[in-house]
Amino acid sequence: MIKDLPTPQEFEKLGLDCIYKSFEMLxxxxxxxxxxSEDEIIKDDVPEKDYWNYNDITVRTSLIVLxxxxxxxxxxxxxxxxxxxxxxxxxxxxxxxxDRKDKNFDELITISGENLLGVFCAVESENFDLESxxxxxxxxxxxxxxxxxxxxxxDLNYKSIVKDIIFFTSAFYHNTYWLDFFxxxxxxxxxxxxxxxxxxxxxxxxxxxxxxxxxxxxxxNDYLPIDYRGRKFLCPNCTYWLTKNDDVxxxxxxxxxxxxxxxxxxxxxxxxxxxxxxxxxxxxxxxCRGNVISKEEGYCLTCFSxx
Ligand SMILES: [Zn+2]
Ligand SMILES: [Zn+2]
Numbered sequence: 001m002i003k004d005l006p007t008p009q010e011f012e013k014l015g016l017d018c019i020y021k022s023f024e025m026l027x028x029x030x031x032x033x034x035x036x037s038e039d040e041i042i043k044d045d046v047p048e049k050d051y052w053n054y055n056d057i058t059v060r061t062s063l064i065v066l067x068x069x070x071x072x073x074x075x076x077x078x079x080x081x082x083x084x085x086x087x088x089x090x091x092x093x094x095x096x097x098x099d100r101k102d103k104n105f106d107e108l109i110t111i112s113g114e115n116l117l118g119v120f121c122a123v124e125s126e127n128f129d130l131e132s133x134x135x136x137x138x139x140x141x142x143x144x145x146x147x148x149x150x151x152x153x154x155d156l157n158y159k160s161i162v163k164d165i166i167f168f169t170s171a172f173y174h175n176t177y178w179l180d181f182f183x184x185x186x187x188x189x190x191x192x193x194x195x196x197x198x199x200x201x202x203x204x205x206x207x208x209x210x211x212x213x214x215x216x217x218x219x220x221n222d223y224l225p226i227d228y229r230g231r232k233f234l235c236p237n238c239t240y241w242l243t244k245n246d247d248v249x250x251x252x253x254x255x256x257x258x259x260x261x262x263x264x265x266x267x268x269x270x271x272x273x274x275x276x277x278x279x280x281x282x283x284x285x286x287x288c289r290g291n292v293i294s295k296e297e298g299y300c301l302t303c304f305s306x307x
Contacts, residue, residue, distance in 0.1 A: 004104045005083045011076035018069025020185045023165050025062040026158045029055045030210045059158050060147050067144040073172050074120040081123045086110045162214035176225045202238040205271045230260040233301035235269035236276050236294035248304045
């Protein structure tokens, strides 16, 4: 008998852990540079490209960990049919006949890479876009193999890995899944909240800014629940907290009319995921041409002056 068969839930947890870790490694490099380069001397002396080159091993490791995470998620889907499909051993060698000694699943040889892809395609439903998935997976597998089995390659760019992270997360869940998933992981860091829970929560914008920097406008639009090409506003909640620590000029606009029309009565914030009632009135600040005011607190959501 084969004992300790793995479950889809175990593979899913491992897969999502790896995918977030792969992302977090890159985000932390980018964020460290953004923070340090607020100092004008560092900004002038250390180009961002040099900082990424210095962190080349982190970029390589991120791609390897991403591949690992994608394999786990594929194994999750296969295991939903049966974990036995993951075994590479000849079936005549399986420890399943009554006179054979029991073995644990992890003592047996499991499939990887190309063979896993074949089995995965066999179990996936018709709704899964296998054509684009297979192309992307093969591309990722080849790049990962170059890093692991050879001396690698020179044109590895962190942006391409961020694009892959978002693509694969979307393939297994849906196009905007990454947003809630990253937000909850961002807040689950054990040291999160010890400085100031509300301000730290609003700093999720740094992660959104990093995604924005890595994706084209069109790609970003495909992976957001709102129309990114629409007008952008300040969030009454996030901006309130962020301006306790920063100037309003440095607070990015990640809130959008919902729906994207002049009749909209709400805005939706990508940072905190909140929805807020708005009303239309010309801003009292003469230098501002904003006309969207938060109903409850009376902030102009263009310049954040109180009305
Ligand atoms: Zn917000
Ligand atoms: Zn204003």
